[in-house]
Amino acid sequence: MAAPLSEAALDQLFREARTTQWFDGRPVSEAQMEAIWELAKFGPTSMNMLPARIVWCHSAEAKERLAGHAMQGNKDKIRAAPVCAILAMDTDFHLQMPMLFPVSDVQPMFAGDDKAAHRHTQAFRNSSLQGGYFIMAARALGLDCGPMSGFDNAAVDADFLADTPSWKSNFICSVGYGDRSKVHARLPRPDFTLFNRVL
Amino acid sequence: MAAPLSEAALDQLFREARTTQWFDGRPVSEAQMEAIWELAKFGPTSMNMLPARIVWCHSAEAKERLAGHAMQGNKDKIRAAPVCAILAMDTDFHLQMPMLFPVSDVQPMFAGDDKAAHRHTQAFRNSSLQGGYFIMAARALGLDCGPMSGFDNAAVDADFLADTPSWKSNFICSVGYGDRSKVHARLPRPDFTLFNRVL
Numbered sequence: 001m002a003a004p005l006s007e008a009a010l011d012q013l014f015r016e017a018r019t020t021q022w023f024d025g026r027p028v029s030e031a032q033m034e035a036i037w038e039l040a041k042f043g044p045t046s047m048n049m050l051p052a053r054i055v056w057c058h059s060a061e062a063k064e065r066l067a068g069h070a071m072q073g074n075k076d077k078i079r080a081a082p083v084c085a086i087l088a089m090d091t092d093f094h095l096q097m098p099m100l101f102p103v104s105d106v107q108p109m110f111a112g113d114d115k116a117a118h119r120h121t122q123a124f125r126n127s128s129l130q131g132g133y134f135i136m137a138a139r140a141l142g143l144d145c146g147p148m149s150g151f152d153n154a155a156v157d158a159d160f161l162a163d164t165p166s167w168k169s170n171f172i173c174s175v176g177y178g179d180r181s182k183v184h185a186r187l188p189r190p191d192f193t194l195f196n197r198v199l
Numbered sequence: 200m201a202a203p204l205s206e207a208a209l210d211q212l213f214r215e216a217r218t219t220q221w222f223d224g225r226p227v228s229e230a231q232m233e234a235i236w237e238l239a240k241f242g243p244t245s246m247n248m249l250p251a252r253i254v255w256c257h258s259a260e261a262k263e264r265l266a267g268h269a270m271q272g273n274k275d276k277i278r279a280a281p282v283c284a285i286l287a288m289d290t291d292f293h294l295q296m297p298m299l300f301p302v303s304d305v306q307p308m309f310a311g312d313d314k315a316a317h318r319h320t321q322a323f324r325n326s327s328l329q330g331g332y333f334i335m336a337a338r339a340l341g342l343d344c345g346p347m348s349g350f351d352n353a354a355v356d357a358d359f360l361a362d363t364p365s366w367k368s369n370f371i372c373s374v375g376y377g378d379r380s381k382v383h384a385r386l387p388r389p390d391f392t393l394f395n396r397v398l
Contacts, residue, residue, distance in 0.1 A: 002211050002341040009208050010339060012201050014238040014332075034391045039213040041388040043331065046348050048386040054395045062398035100387055125327045125348070125370065132242065132331015133213075140209060142201040149245050149324070160398075170324065187247040188299055189240040192233045196253045199261035199359075 013139050018186070020144040020178030021077040028082040028143070028176055030058070036137045036175070043133030048100045051093035051123040052130035053167050055086040055160055065159060066172065071150035081146065081174035086156060087134065089127035091119050092166035127170050134173065144178035147171055212338050217385070219343040219377030220276040227281040227342070227375050229257070235336045235374070242332030247299045250292035250322040251329035252366050254285040254359055264358060265371065270349035280345065280373035285355060286333065288326035290318050291365035326369050333372065343377035346370055 004010070011017075033056050041050065057066045063084055067075040078084045090096070094110035110119050135145045149171045161167040203209070210216075232255050244250070256265045262283055266274040277283045289295070293309035309318050334344045348370045360366040 002338075004340045005204070005208050005211065009204050010238060012204065013212075013339060014241040014336065017241065019243040030397055033395070033397065037391045037395055039209060042213040042216065044218040044334065044344070044346055046346075050388070050394070052394065056395065056397045058397050099389075102387070103383075122348075124323060128324045128327030129331045129334075129346075132328045132335065135243065135328075136331065136335040137213065139201075140212060141203045145243070147243055147245075147328075149321075184302075188301070190249070190298075192236045195249070195251065196232070196236055196255065198229055198232065198255045198257050 012142075013136060017139050018144070018178065018180075018183045019146055020176070020183060021146040021174065022080060022179045022182040023082055023144070023174070023176035024179045026082070026177045032141065032143070033058075033083065033085075033175075035141055036134060036143075039137035039140060040130060040133040043130060045126040045129060046122060047097070047106055049093045049097060049122065049126055050100055050130070051089045051091075052127040052134075052170075053088040053090050053164075054134075055088060057084045057086065066151075066156065069152045069155040069159065070148070070172075074148050074150045077146060077148070077174060078172070082176035084172055084174045085134075086160060086172050087127065087131050087170045088161060088167045089123040089170050090164075090167050091116070091123050093123055094119065123168075124170065131171060131173070138175050143175050146174035148173070211341075212335060216338050217343070217377065217379075217382045218345055219375070219382060220345040220373065221279060221378045221381040222281055222343070222373070222375035223378045225281070225376045231340065231342070232257075232282065232284075232374075234340055235333060235342075238336035238339060239329060239332040242329060244325040244328060245321060246296070246305055248292045248296060248321065248325055249299055249329070250288045250290075251326040251333075252287040252289050252363075253333075254287060256283045256285065265350075265355065268351045268354040268358065269347070269371075273347050273349045276345060276347070276373060277371070281375035283371055283373045284333075285359060285371050286326065286330050286369045287360060287366045288322040288369050289363075289366050290315070290322050292322055293318065322367075323369065330370060330372070337374050342374050345373035347372070
């Protein structure tokens with residue numbers, strides 16, 4: 001039913017948006033973090049399981065702790081970001097499903113030790129999908145993102161998520177207003193034919 | 200730097216968009232499939248690895264084959280969709296990285312049987328992120344999506360991906376113009392406090 005968004009909006013979301021690791025100094029407020037969640041939460045997940053959990057490292061102290069678990073090349077990027085979010089997943093997401101999916105009792109599909117691998121797969125796929133919505137929501141709000149997976153997941157989990165042991169870090173993502181003067185040249189993006197087939 | 204998109208655009212992408220399993224009969228052209236890819240491909244992936252591979256089941260014959268591998272409740276949804284995409288991932292994505300990430304030789308980080316689990320994790324996380332970009336790109340172009348994970352991944356891989364054995368199905372996603380009269384009531388989306396923490 002809907003018409004395509006404007007060319008300017010498509011540029012902002014996709015074509016001109018750039019991953020940013022360096023920011024222009026403007027802060028990101030808690031209201032902006034909430035606004036990202038209030039958009040991203042509407043993206044679809046399997047049976048509305050919404051497994052993503054987000055820990056926003058906003059204070060200098062929290063960013064310093066997170067930097068301590070990152071690869072050398074990422075430490076200063078985390079410290080310099082207005083906020084760096086730990087995108088985590090709840091591997092016991094099914095405990096929330098009576099609230100999230102009240103239309104039928106789907107907990108038996110996921111409960112029990114013998115379903116742990118299945119829960120992990122579902123949580124990983126769907127929290128990563130939510131990571132995509134998160135990045136698109138931030139861009140839609142005029143912000144830039146710097147997603148990173150170069151860190152010690154187990155160390156982050158032990159330091160930040162010990163009180164909720166079913167939460168496991170997936171990736172981390174800085175958010176702010178990017179410094180365009182420090183963005184690298186765009187890496188190649190192949191056209192349709194290389195990675196797509198039509199049957 | 201950028202301003203937020205219009206309220207109407209945020210509605211179209213997130214707040215008013217709905218997962219759709221039933222469509223209004225209008226077709227989706229190959230040009231539209233290409234247009235989705237030409238936006239989604241710009242979303243960030245780790246070291247630009249772009250592990251997603253897409254098989255678009257457009258013909259009635261391809262949709263029928265795909266429906267044969269789906270859960271009972273998904274078969275008719277696949278048959279009725281203008282097109283149903285198999286979102287797959289290349290677990291040997293590193294073989295493309297000299298082209299995708301020419302700035303340094305990162306293949307040794309991923310090559311070898313002892314790195315197979317690491318490659319799987321990277322391919323799964325990043326192709327799922329690309330799934331999020333795919334859904335947002337389709338919505339940005341005025342289309343609706345019906346993502347599904349209720350199918351036999353191994354059977355789909357054997358039937359559709361046997362000639363590229365490193366490609367593994369992740370999830371499937373119908374694309375078209377949704378029939379709004381058949382959309383269910385919105386499932387709950389918790390506010391910021393339940394699944395977010397600020398440190």
